[in-house]
Amino acid sequence: MTATLELPSYKEQSPEVAERFRHLKEREVTLSARGLGKTFSSAQGPVKALSDVNFDVYRRELMCVIGASGCGKSTLIRILAGLEPLTEGEVLIDGKPVAGPGPDRGMVFQSYTLFPWLTVKKNVMFGLKMTGSSEMTAESEAMQWIELVGLSGFEDSYPHQLSGGMKQRVAIARALANRPRILLMDEPFGALDAQTRAQMQSYLLQIWRNVDVTILFITHDLDEAVHLSDRILVLDRNPGRVNEIIEVPVGQPRTTRQFLQPEFLATKGRVSELIHPPRETSDEHLPIFKMTRVGDEVV
Ligand SMILES: Nc1ncnc2c1ncn2[C@@H]1O[C@H](COP(=O)(O)OP(=O)(O)O)[C@@H](O)[C@H]1O
Ligand SMILES: [Mg+2]
Incomplete structure (x- = not known):
């Protein structure tokens, strides 16, 4: 018998969370992408990595960008940092277009x-x-x-x-x-073991609460994205474009105890659905032949 957990919609927000988002959106916009696109030229011809990416990050917001491997996350953050030129659109900081790196942006790599x-x-x-x-x-x-x-x-x-x-x-x-006004982080905890990673997430949240900085954080880890974010930007691939921007309905300040809350699980479920469409998550069977002795089966 399997029990299914009935979860609320990730769009349902408690009055406190709704109030928090109202306040967030009243703040000035620190970082924006407008029609941002990137085409690489390669020996095999042009590779469109990003197409018409649009989003705003509000002052002191912590936004995670999540997406499957190769969807253009690093390309996006490198363009925002000014380390890679864009081929379409623009990046605005405090409403002004920027090109090239500047002291208003700090970067942490994996x-x-x-x-x-x-x-x-x-x-x-x-x-x-x-x-x-x-x-x-x-x-x-x-x-x-x-x-x-x-x-x-x-x-x-x-x-x-x-x-x-x-x-x-x-x-x-x-x-x-x-x-910097903006801290750009490209999977900064991706190489750490699970325990250290959890500790680093907690440090980052403490730092963010105590420093006047806006954070854009790239990850491909669902728990990390939901735990850290005010909002999650989900990128599609081929070419990378914004699929959905999710307001995380989990209260602040964040603690690891929230990992099992229905709102947390509902958000994680939604992000998972977006980045691993069902056909890719069907439990495909490997072509394995039997290598155990008869009578030695564990199931
Ligand atoms: N310098 C480059 N030249 C050609 N293609 C590139 C270059 N950098 C990245 N790409 C391509 O752009 C796409 C996005 O890459 P990337 O931004 O590294 O993805 P992610 O960080 O999400 O894994 C990939 O298809 C990748 O092969
Ligand atoms: Mg990357």
Whole structure:
């Protein structure tokens, strides 16, 4: 016998959640994509990676972008960061079109990108010194950010002496030290084990609550997207375009206890339906022949 769980629609919002979204949308728009498109030219001909992508991210919002592998998530975030030129449309920050990278955007990648020959402190100071801060100012600011990400005591360590989670906390401190308006994160916890990843999600939520920053966070993990987001932008693939923007009906502040709440599960179900259409999730059978002895079956 199988029991099915009756879930509410992910569109049903409690009065508190509805109120929160009303407030969110009254804030100014920090980041927008307008008709954004990207076609790569390759030896096999043009590859359309993104088509007519439109969305707004409000100030201090945390928005996750989710989509199947290859749907254009990294391309999108690299365009927003100004690391990749777009071929159609525009990116606006505070309503003004931008082209190229700028100190208003900080970036954290999945791979570890700290300078291995610099200590934690020097890594965090790097951008500050590039933008003209004195050694003393850069050092005292770096120490504050290192404390904020919970790494006081490790300022003189080198990256190879740190765990993966700690390295990513330094990367977050390094990005935030330049006081960006927007933090762009491309699957930053993707290489971490499940436990460290959960801990990093909790750190990120704490940091976000305490710093005036808008976050666009890329993931392909359903739980991560629902747990972190105010809203989730679901990207389709071939070419990458916005399928739906979901207002997550889970209350704030977020805790891991919410993972089993009906609203959480309903949202996760909806995102899963969008990124894994039913034909792809049918339990296909592998062409396996029997390799157990007769009478040795476990089922
Ligand atoms: N430099 C490039 N040249 C040609 N095609 C590219 C390039 N970068 C990405 N693509 C293509 O664009 C699509 C989206 O890639 P990507 O943004 O890396 O997806 P995701 O991050 O969602 O896995 C893929 O089909 C990929 O092959
Ligand atoms: Mg990617």
